[in-house]
Amino acid sequence: MTRAAEQVFDTSRDFAPALIGWYDRHHRSLPWRVNPDERQQGVVPDPYRVWLSEIMLQQTTVAAVKAYFEKFVRLWPDVVALARAESDDVMKAWAGLGYYSRARNLKKCAEIVAFEHGGRFPDTEAGLKALPGIGDYTAAAIAAIAFDRPAVVVDGNIERVVTRFLVCETPLPQAKPEIRAFLSTVLPKDRPGDFAQAMMDLGATVCTPKSPACILCPLSDGCRARSEGTQTRFPLKAPKAQKPERVGAAFVAVRGDGAVLLRKRIESGLLGGMSEVPGTAWTARQDGQTEVEAAPFAADWKRCGEIRHVFTHFALTLTVYRADLAAHPAPEDHWWSPRDQIAGEALPSVMKKVVEKAIPGATKARGKATS
DNA sequence: CACTCGTGGTA
DNA sequence: TTACCAAGAGT
Known part of the structure; x- marks a missing residue:
């Protein structure tokens, strides 16, 4: 050789x-x-x-x-x-x-x-x-x-x-x-x-x-x-399908002491088992206006703006509403998360964006770390 | 096999 | 801004 x-x-x-x-x-x-x-x-x-x-x-x-x-x-x-x-x-x-x-x-x-x-x-x-x-x-x-x-x-x-x-x-x-x-x-x-x-x-x-x-x-x-x-x-891959658009509304209820109303998503599917603020289903874009009647209860819901979040297989735009209340009982399967516990809640990123839009700084940890 | 399922960084 | 992508698994 x-x-x-x-x-x-x-x-x-x-x-x-x-x-x-x-x-x-x-x-x-x-x-x-x-x-x-x-x-x-x-x-x-x-x-x-x-x-x-x-x-x-x-x-x-x-x-x-x-x-x-x-x-x-x-x-x-x-x-x-x-x-x-x-x-x-x-x-x-x-x-x-x-x-x-x-x-x-x-x-x-x-x-x-x-x-x-x-x-x-x-x-x-x-x-x-x-x-x-x-x-x-x-x-x-x-x-x-x-x-x-x-x-x-x-x-x-x-x-x-x-x-x-x-x-x-x-x-x-x-x-x-x-x-x-x-x-x-x-x-x-x-x-x-x-x-x-x-x-x-x-x-x-x-x-x-x-x-x-x-x-x-x-x-x-x-x-x-x-x-x-x-x-x-390389590597060769099949082309990807484009992402559909979905829209919805999210409602941030803020109590006088700063607590926020949350609920838990079902265990299976998208964001399964994670927490969220109440809101509408996320549906394909429709020309009709968002329905405030989907709110957890009647209140003076004020539009804060929109947040956008891109998931793996669809893009989402949520209209964020906020209402301030002196006190209000939590609806069935909801709870009031105290102001200093919000940052430690099981909120997915899309929900942190929603809460931040309504209450800037609310999802940032303050003072001592929790849990 | 095809589709669902998150997020943040990078060009 | 859009598009791609990063130590994939479950159905």
Whole structure:
């Protein structure tokens, strides 16, 4: 074999070592992570922290997760503590992070692990995937990261890295089997957890969606998209449908002492189990005026303005009304939230916008932290 | 498979 | 401002 041939990037031989070598030098240090040097010194990851972080990171940025992760481990240091927590307190702590079914399943999962598995997480992919909120990706990620099992981990970052490396012309999600097949051929048996985290770090910091830093990539010598200059064409995806518009009205009742009237949404569906101010249903845009008769009770409702919020599959414009009352009994299934507790309520971001529109500053924490 | 399900940051 | 997107899961 010639010298030149020896320098060619041999994917089956070089992929994992090149990636792991890069990871040892350029890994991110994150609150839930055991760094490679620590792991080499025998530090073992806490499956609870790995699990909690993976649930929070589903479709959510690292930057957004950090503060929530710290808050959760402070309030509930282990899975038994979380299992014993009040569901309402968990929803309050999750408020603002989005995808609230994750919080409901988080609690269910904690209870199963704490009360049915003796407080220990299953250490296999199949065992993990049987738990609520844990799907293909998360089961593989926990198995690999927490238990160092040779699981094939595929997330959005890894899909991007692999489809570029292979010049995969199959659009997602159909390309998934090809991606898994490729990864199974390069997965190292000795450090599967670090391999998975390395792939994700590479996707997050080097092989980024818009302007990948190929000059810094340890895999660039073997990357087909790099050689063709077509990196940003991948991964191929089906075009998205445009979002419909919906409208509605929200009513902020303010008592003399500053308390605000709230109610709880049903457990299932959009913003399930979260709190809100009373309001109309959110319907497709109609020319008719908003009906003030949808208010929780008759009062001098004054229009404050509108707020706009964009969900995953529709955009919403809410007309915000406010009424000031000396005192008024809370209607059935409603309650008056005291002024100093509003910031700690399980209000999703859209509802914080509504309350802020009616009462500027009301959702900002003041004085001592609550709960 | 297709659709539901949040939010905030970025170009 | 619009559009995309970030460690996906459940139905």
